Amino acid sequence: MWTWVLDSSGSFSVCSVKECLQKRFFSNLQVDYEWNNWCPKKVNFLIWRLIQDKIPTYAALARRNILLQDDTCKLCGEEVESALHLFASCRIAEQVWEFVSRWCQIQQVYALELKDLANIHKNNNGSQRWKKVVSMVTKAAIWVIWRSRNVAVFEGKQPCVNRMKEEIKMVGYMWLKSRVKNVNISWGEWCNFDLLSIGV
Numbered sequence: 001m002w003t004w005v006l007d008s009s010g011s012f013s014v015c016s017v018k019e020c021l022q023k024r025f026f027s028n029l030q031v032d033y034e035w036n037n038w039c040p041k042k043v044n045f046l047i048w049r050l051i052q053d054k055i056p057t058y059a060a061l062a063r064r065n066i067l068l069q070d071d072t073c074k075l076c077g078e079e080v081e082s083a084l085h086l087f088a089s090c091r092i093a094e095q096v097w098e099f100v101s102r103w104c105q106i107q108q109v110y111a112l113e114l115k116d117l118a119n120i121h122k123n124n125n126g127s128q129r130w131k132k133v134v135s136m137v138t139k140a141a142i143w144v145i146w147r148s149r150n151v152a153v154f155e156g157k158q159p160c161v162n163r164m165k166e167e168i169k170m171v172g173y174m175w176l177k178s179r180v181k182n183v184n185i186s187w188g189e190w191c192n193f194d195l196l197s198i199g200v
């Protein structure tokens with residue numbers, strides 16, 4: 001008789017295959033990353049890679065011996081584009097985080113390490129649901145910084161901080177409306193970060 005050894009019942013299940021693969025491939029990565037299912041997968045992956053410094057910034061490409069004529073950050077044009085610079089200390093990123101902290105009424109965002117960027121919501125007091133919204137907004141901010149960087153690098157367009165701020169509000173609203181059940185929040189409420197109508 002044939003039995004499936006990966007499942008205690010002896011019967012084949014997709015779940016047992018998935019668990020086995022996850023153990024094999026992901027158990028030794030030890031990346032402390034809290035997945036937020038209110039954000040699209042591609043956004044979670046971006047941040048998961050970011051905290052491991054695996055985003056292809058100019059500094060990361062240089063580390064892989066890819067020769068570049070110019071490795072300055074295309075958002076500010078002032079410093080070498082490392083991940084920590086691009087997402088934390090660049091003056092464009094600083095303005096974005098200042099906006100996020102004011103809008104969400106959270107502590108000023110400081111990131112000494114890349115993983116700090118994924119844990120901003122943990123450093124503030126609030127309910128689990130509120131933290132999930134704040135985590136979603138901070139992920140939206142990282143996503144928008146990366147997109148603006150790519151537009152600057154590949155299309156030569158200068159970043160506009162005001163447009164980035166609007167984009168963060170828009171993608172956050174879109175994710176909330178499309179990915180969270182029974183959410184009935186108006187655009188006006190969202191712009192004021194008034195979360196009463198979503199039970200926060």
Ligand SMILES: [Zn+2]
Nearest residue numbers: 073075076090
């Ligand atoms: Zn910069």
